[in-house]
Amino acid sequence: MKYRVRMDMSFDAEPDARVLLETGRGLVGKATNVTVAKESSPRSYCELEICRHDEGLPCTLVERVEVAGSEPV
Numbered sequence: 001m002k003y004r005v006r007m008d009m010s011f012d013a014e015p016d017a018r019v020l021l022e023t024g025r026g027l028v029g030k031a032t033n034v035t036v037a038k039e040s041s042p043r044s045y046c047e048l049e050i051c052r053h054d055e056g057l058p059c060t061l062v063e064r065v066e067v068a069g070s071e072p073v
Helices: 014-030
Strands: 045-050 060-068
Touching: 014 045, 014 060
Parallel strands: none
Antiparallel strands: 045 060
């Protein structure tokens, strides 16, 4: 059994968003993936994006912290 946390939060200021990203980065060493059998298996991760949906534009990935196997990427 695993305990899974999912969040999708938007902030007006990048420093506020980075607080949450850095919290995730600090915990990534304790995180595990549900399956590690294949390279394409789902991975635990935290992402920071610039969201422009309010302007009719897509999101842009700024940074991603990912768990590969038992090691952060």
